[in-house]
Every structure is written in structure tokens, then in C-alpha cells.
Amino acid sequence: MSLPHAILTALMEKPSSGLELTRRFDRSIGYFWSATHQQIYRELGKLEADGFIRTLPTEQPARGQKKSYEVLPAGRAELARWSAASQDPKPMRDVLLLRLRAAAVVGTAGIEDDLRRHLDLHRRQLAEYEEIEQRDFPPGKEGPEDRLRHLVLQAGIDLETFWTRWLTRALEEFADLPTERNR
Amino acid sequence: MSLPHAILTALMEKPSSGLELTRRFDRSIGYFWSATHQQIYRELGKLEADGFIRTLPTEQPARGQKKSYEVLPAGRAELARWSAASQDPKPMRDVLLLRLRAAAVVGTAGIEDDLRRHLDLHRRQLAEYEEIEQRDFPPGKEGPEDRLRHLVLQAGIDLETFWTRWLTRALEEFADLPTERNR
DNA sequence: AATGCCATGTAACCGGTTACATGATTTA
DNA sequence: TAAATCATGTAACCGGTTACATGGCATT
Secondary structure, three states: OOHHHHHHHHHHHOOEEHHHHHHHHHOHHHHOEOOOHHHHHHHHHHHHHOOOEEEOOOOOOOOOOOOEEEEOHHHHHHHHHHHHOOOOOOOOEOHHHHHHHHHHHHOOOOHHHHHHHHHHHHHHHHHHHHHHHHHHOOOOOOOHHHHHHHHHHHHHHHHHHHHHHHHHHHHHHHHOOOOOOOO | OOHHHHHHHHHHHOOEEHHHHHHHHHOHHHHOEOOOHHHHHHHHHHHHHOOOEEEOOOOOOOOOOOOEEEEOHHHHHHHHHHHHOOOOOOOOEOHHHHHHHHHHHHOOOOHHHHHHHHHHHHHHHHHHHHHHHHHHOOOOOOOHHHHHHHHHHHHHHHHHHHHHHHHHHHHHHHHOOOOOOOO
């Protein structure tokens, strides 16, 4: 039950329409909670029915007509409640690690290329995060809210750093693995 | 579509019944691909229908009766195909990071306790991984398969190390954050 | 008038989660 | 023989994914 709260957070930062939210989920918030436009429209309907948000009264809505939402006090309260409520970490699910484990049993033929591809993707993501860091968090003056958002970005940077290092190491292992592919 | 392949990998390592698989998913394989017994039974049925596995012919099955499965050649081939096939990394979804981002907007009251709890959980997991490393991968002799499985374990160790460090740092930030909780 | 894009939405499916049911075997 | 545990299974639900539909607006 995190998508509604991701949307509430985004709307708190700035009232938006469904499509604007979708675009913003492709950037910042979506870096750690992705969502498609179908999910977002569905969830906006629920949030409005629950009295957590409302459409901005400026314009009359119709199909194909832009419709912007803002957070109501009840929505803000719900977001604060959820943010403070204790939640267990979800057990991790990583396909690549699973594939490596399978490769240990059925042979490693073919997987190396994809490791290289993943390494490249993670390097790009890391570069993107570091760009954002330089742009949004120049050294020096940071307000209390900035420090929290910087902390979140730092987690992204550290995670991508971990993946690039680990994949590099994995490829080195493959390099001196005996070439008895296809057992 | 990873659960069937996780099960195939587990069955390749050792033919098992549904409950035995469930227990093994609580350990090793479940560390990066968790599954409940309901999922496993459902999937075993599909895998058998697809001709990837079969019940060990020794015993006749009935409800409440143990039923063990082994992988057929077609199953092994499917596992090799899947392991080598290129797959995009899934966009990450992390509730804790999302909550921190929400906290940057609605205030940080209450979240600190849960950060401490998460830190403790990740420290325990790290300790567990390091125990497994010492037990299963003593320095020195490692076959090629061992090196791959060690590599996977290393990813787990590195990830838990990242989380413990990041959470420690986050808690330090909270310590010198101005105590204007509840904005 | 046709094309393309902006914007909102519907419907079907699929995998994971939770709760519950039932038979077989062991132990008190 | 009652209770606990082992073992397999059913059913309902829920969130995320994919494919498609529809209306409005701008450009050619």
C-alpha cells in the first residue's frame, strides 16, 4: 500500500494532473517507486473517493480535459501517519542473482553478455544520480528538508555504486573461470 | 516469470517435495527470491503440466501424502535458456526511501524508531550471511560452481553492508537535525 | 479533412498475499 | 483418543502490467 502515499507526497510538493504526475514518476519519485499512468489514474480516483485529495476547482473536468488535484488536510494527516508507522522491509527479489545461481547448476553460457549490459545500465544510472546531486545539492547551504532529500539520493548513488562494483568483480571472475561452458 | 525457474534451480540441486522446497526457500534461495508454500504448490502443478518436472515414481501420491519432484531434461533446457536470456533490471521499489521523502514534506516525527529497527534487522542479516560464508566458503579450495555461489552470497553481504552504513549515517543526520518535529 | 499528440480512462490478465480447509502421521 | 504437526491444497483478494479505447486540441 505505498502507491497512494507516493502520489500524496508528489501532490504535496506540487498539485498536478494525472499526466503531470506520470511524468514526474518517470523522474525523481519514480527512481525508488515507479508507476504507470494507468496505476496513477486508478489511484487518483480512490484517493478522491477517500477524501484525501480533490480536483482544483478552477476548471470543469471532462474526458480528455486536464484535471488537477491537490491534497486535503485528511490526506496530509494520512501521509504523516503512514510515514511514521513501522513497516517491515520486504524480502528482496533479484532476478540477476537468481540467474547466476541457476548458471552455477546448468552452465554459464550466454549470461556474460547480459552482465556487461547490466553494468552499463547501472553506470548510466549512477552518472544520472551524480548529475542530480551536483545540480540540486551544491556543497554548502542545505535546509533541513534538503538534507533528507539528499540522504535519499545518496542511497540511490550508493546502491548503483554497489552494483557497478559487484558486476565488475563478477565479470573478472568469469574472465578466469575455466571455459567449460555448456556442461 | 522467475518463480518457476527458482523452483527448477532448487530441484536441480536436489529433488524435493513441496514442503521441503518451502523450507529451503526460507533459507538459501529465499534470500534473493522468497516464496510461500501456496505459490510453490501452484507452480509445481504448472511445471508438471508443462513437462518440466515429474513426481518421483517411488510412491503413489494422495492428499496429505508426501510427493517428491525431479527435473526432466526439458526442464533443465528451459532453465538454461532462461538463465542465458537477456532481461532488463526491474525498477527499484523501496518503501523506506519513499517514507523518508514523505517525511521531508510532512515532518519526521516517529520515523526515527523504525530506522533504528531496520538497522538492527540488516545487522542481523549481515551477520547471518557472514556466518554462511565462513561455513560454506572457507578460504582456499573452491570449485568453479562454488565461486559462482560465493559471488551471489557476496552480493548479499555487500547489500546488507550498504544498508547498515546508510542507516547509520541517516540516524546521525537525524541526531543533529533541528528538533522542529511536527510541522 | 487527416494526422498526431495530449489527456483520461477501461478491461483483462498475472503473480504474490492472506486466510482457510483437509488428510495423514506422530506423540502425549 | 486427543492434540500437534506434517503435508498438500482451495479460494478470494490486491497491486502491477499490458493492451486498447476515447475525447480534445493543434498542425498541415
